[in-house]
Amino acid sequence: MPFLGATLPSRPSLERRSSQSEAAREGLSGVVENDRDTLHIAFGVDENYVHPMGVTITSIVENNPGLDLVFHVFIAEISQANRERLEQLEIHFRRPIDIHPIEDLAEIREQNVSKSHAYISKAAYTRLLIPEALQGVTDRVLYLDADILCVGNVAGLLEMDVGDTAAAVIRDINAPAMCSRLAEKGLALGDYFNSGVLYINIPRWIATGVSERTLEKIADPVLNLGYFDQDALNIVLDGSVRFIDRTWNYQYGLTGRLKKVKDAMDVPSNTKFVHFIGPMKPWRTWNPHESKSLFLKYQKRSPWAGINLDDGFTPREFYVYSKFMYRLMFRQRRWLQGLVWYGKFLRRKYLAE
The missing domain is CATH 1.20.5 (Single alpha-helices involved in coiled-coils or other helix-helix interfaces)
Structure with missing residues (x-):
């Protein structure tokens, strides 16, 4: 059924710090979260991606109604309209959505980034800030890009054993080409993963200094990495990740399908996340692919119901x-x-x- 907007009661700001999280979640769900039974999911977005991220969150909850979920949104600036929609989403689905303003994480950034890294984009910073910011809140966090839709049950992540690796990852659809490109720079990798879905083992990630070492690679003018943080993460984490099934990050390129005049969704039935890689996204008004209908299906069940898609x-x-x-x-x-x-x-x- 479509999302039904409601007059919101007066309540505390969504910008809760980790020390407040337990009490806030107890009020929302009626029970204090048990980290072993709770899946934490984090996004790093800018204002332009709050809308598709909200639809992503909706798709996750709709496909996992009985799962205890906590969402974390890392963002520099957010409009009042989108802030209110996230609040509606939180109340409607009774799932906490914690907003982490990036400017409030300056202390963490200063600990991990030297002045020589000042040019690195906030998008690259954000993904790398998440483990530090959530340390003490949870030991595991699922990072997702915002161009993803959930189409299956993801409860299996709670039982997944990542061992002593820093993260569970999914092989990039173009892994051979990516490895060959980096090999030309003298970097021989065992494999190559897509960084749009990362199930992060926070203690291991921090203990091995993954974020700090990744920023060093991004800033290295000799390496001159083409895919910035994704390349850098692959270099730093080579041999230190667990590769899991592609159904957790089914990389779906609309560009190639439209070139072949294919407009139907064609993903395996056991897919958990469809990741719309490449420049073409399902939320374009002119998108002739069935992915637009899938996006609209979940948008109609979110506070973004009725919002025009991007015409650009x-x-x-x-x-x-x-x-x-x-x-x-x-x-x-x-x-x-x-x-x-x-x-x-x-x-x-x-x-x-």
Whole structure:
């Protein structure tokens, strides 16, 4: 059923610190959380990704109604409208959503980052701040990118044994190419994981200085890493992670599918998380792929119900979309429309060159 907005009662701010978390969660769920039975999930986003992140959270709760969940949102700035929607989401689903303002974590950042790293983006900082920030709150945290939808039961993570590794990870769909690229820099890796889903063993991560060492790799001008924190994490964690099944991070590229005029969702039935990798995302208004319907399914059950999807095109997206459209029109023998779209495709192609 669609999400039903309600007049919110007066309540404390969502920006709770870890010392307040136990009392706040007791009030929301009726029981003090038991870390062994609670799955902590963290996101690092900016204002533009709060909307899709909210839909991600909705998809997780909808597919795991009996699971004890606590969500952590790491963000630099958030609008009042999105703050209120997160509060509605928290109350509606009775799952804590703790907002961690990045500017309030300056002390942690200073401990891990030298002045020479000042140019590194907040996106890279955020993922690396999470283990330090949640130390003492939980021993395990699931980090997720915001371009992910949950489509299955994730309770298995609570029973997963990560041993003495720093994290459980999922192999990148382009792992061979990624390894070859880094090998050209003299870095021979055993494998390569996608950093959009990380089940982090916080004590081990901190004890081995993963965040600090990763920032050093990102800032190294000799390495000049192409994928910044993902490359750096793979270098630092090589041999120190547990690779788990791809159903936990089913990397789904819309670009390649649309180029082949494929518009149906095609994921294995046991998939837990669908990760929409690449520049094209399901929340575009013009998205002709079935992924848009999947996104809207969960959006309708969230406080973002009725919010318009993103109408914008990046140059890359318009190139892919026009190519999809002219091929689709020709396949349907709609020759005139096909020629119009082919003209748009060629124009974008040669403008890009």
